[in-house]
Amino acid sequence: LSEEIFQKMFKPYSKLLKLNEDQSIHxxxxxxxxxxxxxxxxxxxxxxxxxLIENVRALKEKNKIRLRWPNKRIIIEPKEEMPNxxxxxxxxxxxxxxELEIKESVELADNLVRxxxxxxxIYLDISLNDNxxxxxxxxxxxxxxxxxxxxxxFKVGEGIKLSIxxxxxxxxxxxxxxxDIIADKVSALKFELTLGHxxxxxxxxxxxxxxxxxxxxxxxxxxxxILKLKNKAEIKCPYCNSVLKMDRINNxxxxxxxxx
Numbered sequence: 001l002s003e004e005i006f007q008k009m010f011k012p013y014s015k016l017l018k019l020n021e022d023q024s025i026h027x028x029x030x031x032x033x034x035x036x037x038x039x040x041x042x043x044x045x046x047x048x049x050x051x052l053i054e055n056v057r058a059l060k061e062k063n064k065i066r067l068r069w070p071n072k073r074i075i076i077e078p079k080e081e082m083p084n085x086x087x088x089x090x091x092x093x094x095x096x097x098x099e100l101e102i103k104e105s106v107e108l109a110d111n112l113v114r115x116x117x118x119x120x121x122i123y124l125d126i127s128l129n130d131n132x133x134x135x136x137x138x139x140x141x142x143x144x145x146x147x148x149x150x151x152x153x154f155k156v157g158e159g160i161k162l163s164i165x166x167x168x169x170x171x172x173x174x175x176x177x178x179x180d181i182i183a184d185k186v187s188a189l190k191f192e193l194t195l196g197h198x199x200x201x202x203x204x205x206x207x208x209x210x211x212x213x214x215x216x217x218x219x220x221x222x223x224x225x226i227l228k229l230k231n232k233a234e235i236k237c238p239y240c241n242s243v244l245k246m247d248r249i250n251n252x253x254x255x256x257x258x259x260x
Contacts, residue, residue: 048083049090052076052122055115056095059124063113064239066219068143069136073099075123077106082119097124133218134174138182140220141175141209141252145186148207148256158258162188165196165253170215175252189259197253204257211250212237221249 006025014021022028056074060067074097076085085091088100108114111127145162154160162183166172172195175182183191198206210221217240228235229246236243 042086044083045086048085048119049087051117052085052091053094055117055122056091056097056124059113059115059122060095063124063126065126066136066239067096068139069096070132070139071095071097072125072127072129072132073097073101074125075101075103075106075112077103077121077123079119079121128216133216134177137171137174137211137218137220137252138178141254142182142185144207144209144220145182145254145256148205148254149186152205154258157187159187159189160256161190161192161259162186162254162256163192163198164255165194165198165251167195167197167251169195171211171218171250171252186256188256197251198255204255206253206255209252209254211252212240212242212244213248213250214240214242216240217242218250 003025006028010017010019010025020028057067059065060069060071065071074091074095085100085102092098092100106112106121106123108123111125112123113126115122115124141164149158149160164175166175172193175193179191179193182188198208210226212219212221214237217237219237219239221237221244225235225238225244226246226249229244229249234243
């Protein structure tokens with residue numbers, strides 16, 4: 001990969017970039033660096049930021065929360081000599097949390113889960129509200145539509161006519177309030193949303209997103225779980241641990257076609 005990048009992006013401009021006019025990247029000199037531009041304080045802050053992100057991810061995984069599902073907040077309880085937190089917005093974005101707070105003392109509560117690090121204790125707020133659940137459902141829906149586009153060889157940015165059917169009124173409401181976001185992410189130039197189901201013989205690309213019936217979970221369920229349920233197996237939701245029944249699974253159906 002490095003060789004290909006060199007051949008296509010650097011070799012044609014060797015003189016301009018003041019590089020040796022060699023045939024391969026492996027014949028180039030090691031780049032020289034200016035020690036005066038090394039910022040050890042900045043490096044320390046970036047290491048600290050990465051450590052925070054890794055702990056947020058670990059807390060999510062331990063508590064069966066997908067990384068793409070948003071959380072309300074994280075709280076950082078500093079210990080002595082904690083580095084400056086310069087890049088809080090990066091932690092929020094990559095960790096997918098809405099807020100980041102720093103408190104000198106935190107009282108553990110039922111909605112907080114904790115991890116300990118050298119310079120701090122970190123608490124993830126796992127409480128949920130309708131907005132967080134809506135974003136959870138919408139993120140899973142967007143990801144599934146994007147995967148279906150790729151599978152059916154749609155080009156990036158190629159416009160589609162998207163139709164969605166939701167089995168529950170609250171699911172329809174989640175999609176309705178995020179309609180513009182969905183349309184933008186999946187390049188839907190036309191968008192139709194109603195209650196109900198599609199026939200699997202619907203024209204174009206068809207997919208059914210199966211969701212846990214527990215409204216406070218609403219996790220999308222993998223096809224192997226649905227197959228086991230159809231075969232009468234006793235299955236619990238891997239995220240909220242509620243018992244799953246095939247006749248109680250919620251659905252979001254979508255169908256899309258290329259626009260004229």
